[in-house]
Amino acid sequence: MSASIEQRLRAVEDELAIRHLAARFSDCANERDYDGFADLWQAKGVWEIGPPLAGRAEGVAAIVAMFRRLLGAQTGFMQMTHSGVVTLDGDRATARFVEREHGFSQGAGANGADGFYENLAVYNDVLVREADGKWRFLKRSYVYRYLDTSAFAGQVFPVGGGS
Numbered sequence: 001m002s003a004s005i006e007q008r009l010r011a012v013e014d015e016l017a018i019r020h021l022a023a024r025f026s027d028c029a030n031e032r033d034y035d036g037f038a039d040l041w042q043a044k045g046v047w048e049i050g051p052p053l054a055g056r057a058e059g060v061a062a063i064v065a066m067f068r069r070l071l072g073a074q075t076g077f078m079q080m081t082h083s084g085v086v087t088l089d090g091d092r093a094t095a096r097f098v099e100r101e102h103g104f105s106q107g108a109g110a111n112g113a114d115g116f117y118e119n120l121a122v123y124n125d126v127l128v129r130e131a132d133g134k135w136r137f138l139k140r141s142y143v144y145r146y147l148d149t150s151a152f153a154g155q156v157f158p159v160g161g162g163s
Contacts, residue, residue, distance in 0.1 A: 014093065015086045017135045018127055022097045025137075026079040032071055032159050038064050042128055042136040049142040073115075075106040076156035091129040092138075098122055099142070104156040120146040 003011070021040060028037040038060050041047075047063045049055040057066040071077060084097035103117035126139040 011088055014088050014129070014135070018086050018093055018095055019084065021127070021135050021137070022081050022084060022095065022123070022125070025140075026081045026099075029067075029071065029077065029079045030159070034064055034068060037067055040137055042130065042138045045137050046139045047137075047142075048140070050144060052144065052147065073105045074103045074117075076102075076104040076158060078102050093125075093127045093135070095125040095127060096122055097125070102152075114151070116149055116151050118148045118152065119144055 024036065025040055027033070028040065041060045041063055043060060044058070045060060045063060047055075047057050047066065055066055055070070057063045078101065080100045082098040082100065084095055086093060086095045099119075099121045101117065101119050101121070103115075105115035105117075122143045122145060124141045124143065125137060127135050128138045129135050
């Protein structure tokens with residue numbers, strides 16, 4: 001038996017909301033929007049970053065503290081969310097998104113040298129729809145696929161806030 005138009009529409013709306021959540025995550029990182037970042041997480045959420053730069057936080061306050069710590073060292077940082085796949089299962093979903101990041105830390109490298117960071121990674125996500133109807137991350141696990149810490153050419157412009 002095929003799904004009703006209402007069921008199909010709900011699935012489209014849910015997938016779009018989840019894709020928007022992943023895009024909002026990157027936007028909060030790029031604009032250093034700590035309050036917006038906190039709203040992306042379920043209260044008991046878990047954020048994991050795998051090796052070689054591993055980290056883990058549980059609960060919104062700890063997740064935001066880790067987010068602040070990670071971005072605090074960066075003079076410039078950009079995260080780009082690329083293609084993703086979403087699998088819906090009622091009020092739960094899983095997703096996988098490809099990420100690319102560039103970071104620059106003035107004087108934060110070894111012996112006071114500038115630090116450089118470029119990578120490709122994948123986020124493996126577990127999401128839940130909460131009572132308010134919003135989708136939030138229950139778990140985000142970051143898996144590095146490529147990491148380059150060599151110096152890159154170009155000019156870094158600090159975040160000036162959104163437009």
